[in-house]
Amino acid sequence: MHPAFSIILFTTLSGLGYGLAAVLGLGLLDASTLSVKLAHLGALAMIAGGLLSSTLHLGNPQRAWRALSQWRSSWLSREGVMAIATFLPLMVSTWFAVVEGRYLPVVGLIGSVMCGITVYCTAMIYASLRSIQAWNTGLTPLCYLLFAAAGGLLLATVGAFVSGSGATVCAILALILVAVAWIAKHAWWNRLRTLVPLSTPESATGLGNIGHVRLFERPHINDNYLTREMGFKVARKHALKLSRLAILVGGVAPIVLLLMAIFAGGAAAVPAAVLAALCYALGLVVERWLFFAEARHAVMNYYGG
Amino acid sequence: MTSLPSLPTPKKLGLVIDLDVCVGCHACVISCKEWNTGGYGAALSDQDPYGAEVSGTFLNRIHTFEVVPEGGQVIGEAGEARIVHFPKSCLHCEDAPCVTVCPTGASYKRAEDGIVLVDESKCIGCGLCAWSCAYGAREMDLAAGVMKKCTLCVDRVYNETLKEIDRVPSCVRTCPANARHYGDLADPGSEVSRMVAERGGYDLMPEQGTRPTNKYLPPRPRKPLAASAGSAVLAENTDGAKGFFAWLDGMLDRI
Ligand code: SF4
Ligand code: SF4
Numbered sequence: 001m002h003p004a005f006s007i008i009l010f011t012t013l014s015g016l017g018y019g020l021a022a023v024l025g026l027g028l029l030d031a032s033t034l035s036v037k038l039a040h041l042g043a044l045a046m047i048a049g050g051l052l053s054s055t056l057h058l059g060n061p062q063r064a065w066r067a068l069s070q071w072r073s074s075w076l077s078r079e080g081v082m083a084i085a086t087f088l089p090l091m092v093s094t095w096f097a098v099v100e101g102r103y104l105p106v107v108g109l110i111g112s113v114m115c116g117i118t119v120y121c122t123a124m125i126y127a128s129l130r131s132i133q134a135w136n137t138g139l140t141p142l143c144y145l146l147f148a149a150a151g152g153l154l155l156a157t158v159g160a161f162v163s164g165s166g167a168t169v170c171a172i173l174a175l176i177l178v179a180v181a182w183i184a185k186h187a188w189w190n191r192l193r194t195l196v197p198l199s200t201p202e203s204a205t206g207l208g209n210i211g212h213v214r215l216f217e218r219p220h221i222n223d224n225y226l227t228r229e230m231g232f233k234v235a236r237k238h239a240l241k242l243s244r245l246a247i248l249v250g251g252v253a254p255i256v257l258l259l260m261a262i263f264a265g266g267a268a269a270v271p272a273a274v275l276a277a278l279c280y281a282l283g284l285v286v287e288r289w290l291f292f293a294e295a296r297h298a299v300m301n302y303y304g305g
Numbered sequence: 306m307t308s309l310p311s312l313p314t315p316k317k318l319g320l321v322i323d324l325d326v327c328v329g330c331h332a333c334v335i336s337c338k339e340w341n342t343g344g345y346g347a348a349l350s351d352q353d354p355y356g357a358e359v360s361g362t363f364l365n366r367i368h369t370f371e372v373v374p375e376g377g378q379v380i381g382e383a384g385e386a387r388i389v390h391f392p393k394s395c396l397h398c399e400d401a402p403c404v405t406v407c408p409t410g411a412s413y414k415r416a417e418d419g420i421v422l423v424d425e426s427k428c429i430g431c432g433l434c435a436w437s438c439a440y441g442a443r444e445m446d447l448a449a450g451v452m453k454k455c456t457l458c459v460d461r462v463y464n465e466t467l468k469e470i471d472r473v474p475s476c477v478r479t480c481p482a483n484a485r486h487y488g489d490l491a492d493p494g495s496e497v498s499r500m501v502a503e504r505g506g507y508d509l510m511p512e513q514g515t516r517p518t519n520k521y522l523p524p525r526p527r528k529p530l531a532a533s534a535g536s537a538v539l540a541e542n543t544d545g546a547k548g549f550f551a552w553l554d555g556m557l558d559r560i
């Protein structure tokens with residue numbers, strides 16, 4: 001699948017935003033501190049930015065409101081509805097944190113749960129497509145949820161180190177979730193790389209009983225919408241290298257930096273935590289790029305790819 | 306509404322495509338584009354139409370495959386490789402994932418005859434339905450920003466202003482080899498249903514769980530090359546010639 005920049009940006013940003021908002025909703029941090037107020041605003045900004053960038057790839061964005069209507073059948077519609085509904089508790093929480101410096105447990109917890117549901121809906125858009133076997137697994141939403149949670153905890157850790165309260169707990173939780181998330185992703189990659197293709201040129205043409213089917217001539221010389229959108233191919237060896245790089249930068253580096261922050265404490269902790277969050281975000285972008293680039297669409301059985 | 310019709314539709318209008326007959330001329334591709342660019346919904350645009358990077362929206366495309374039997378790489382050993390031209394347009398699936406994924410209700414399946422259509426005034430051009438279709442039957446029109454797909458020529462098949470003979474899809478009407486057939490696959494007595502029963506018509510990628518309405522008729526078993534070799538030898542051998550050819554043979558021998 002073609003790794004469209006707007007979609008990569010959307011899933012990464014909104015994932016981090018929802019993760020951070022969910023962690024804030026749990027009330028682990030002191031809502032009266034400046035850094036937590038900023039974190040609330042930052043989470044909202046990331047979510048809104050992600051949603052806006054996701055409308056960039058639409059052919060007719062002026063009708064985007066229509067996407068809220070088919071929640072009965074469509075995960076994309078469910079995601080849209082949830083994204084908007086989730087704004088309500090998040091706005092209330094943000095208001096109370098920023099203006100009154102207070103944490104509202106009930107609203108906060110509702111917000112956290114709704115953040116989780118929204119991320120789940122995003123992941124299910126991909127996981128529900130049978131035509132893209134790489135995504136068509138329960139591991140896909142699991143990874144999305146874990147990555148969002150780990151990212152949220154990492155960002156919250158930065159805030160906690162800045163404000164100086166609750167930092168150790170946050171950092172340890174972040175450390176555990178970063179590790180668990182990449183372990184889950186590793187399982188996802190293992191599944192992908194040992195996959196027996198569900199559909200083949202033989203099943204796509206129904207000519208398998210005659211023999212081995214090979215594309216002889218494409219319907220057209222140049223690319224079309226389908227080959228541009230779905231014909232993206234990344235060399236296996238590069239994919240393998242990139243996935244290792246993602247684990248290294250997005251998993252190992254943040255864990256090491258978090259450990260440094262926990263043990264060093266004091267002034268050194270803040271830059272270490274910030275660096276950990278940045279590394280993680282970078283690793284996540286690589287992971288998302290691969291999520292698309294490595295996924296083979298069944299239609300490629302008709303295009304010899 | 307992008308939920309699928311709850312009952313099986315009373316009619317299942319669709320195509321039956323005969324892979325034994327298709328000669329890969331692409332006439333149906335052109336006639337489909339011609340009819341549909343002026344018909345249902347936005348025109349089918351082309352990008353860079355006169356340049357080197359020409360590409361455009363089509364609702365029907367012909368792929369060509371080479372099928373090689375086991376050991377068929379060596380001529381005469383185990384059958385030979387054969388070429389199969391393969392027309393492909395929307396299969397109007399019964400469990401159409403392209404319908405249920407649509408967030409706007411633009412993509413729908415008609416309850417009365419099972420035709421899968423896009424209401425372009427609702428489509429936001431998100432492209433998710435094209436992702437969900439394993440068959441590559443949907444293409445986004447880059448000029449209009451809406452999803453295009455085979456309409457089964459819904460604006461022909463019910464069109465009483467056309468002569469009765471023309472009330473079939475454009476591709477069916479055009480095919481010079483008669484490789485495309487249109488009809489109601491829910492009616493076991495229809496011509497298309499009988500064809501499917503006789504020739505063993507099959508579904509594409511049944512493992513995708515989409516239950517396509519369109520069916521494909523397999524290429525008939527082919528006479529091996531060796532069996533035709535006799536006639537090739539005849540040109541060198543004039544023993545059996547009669548009448549005019551015997552006279553010609555004799556004359557030519559004498560020259
Ligand atoms: S062939 Fe593709 S576009 Fe047509 S109904 Fe089936 S899934 Fe939908
Ligand atoms: S591209 Fe249009 S028809 Fe397809 S899923 Fe999106 S809104 Fe629906």
Ligand code: SF4
Nearest residue numbers: 337455457458474476
């Ligand atoms: S039925 Fe009509 S729209 Fe569909 S492929 Fe044939 S000509 Fe094109």
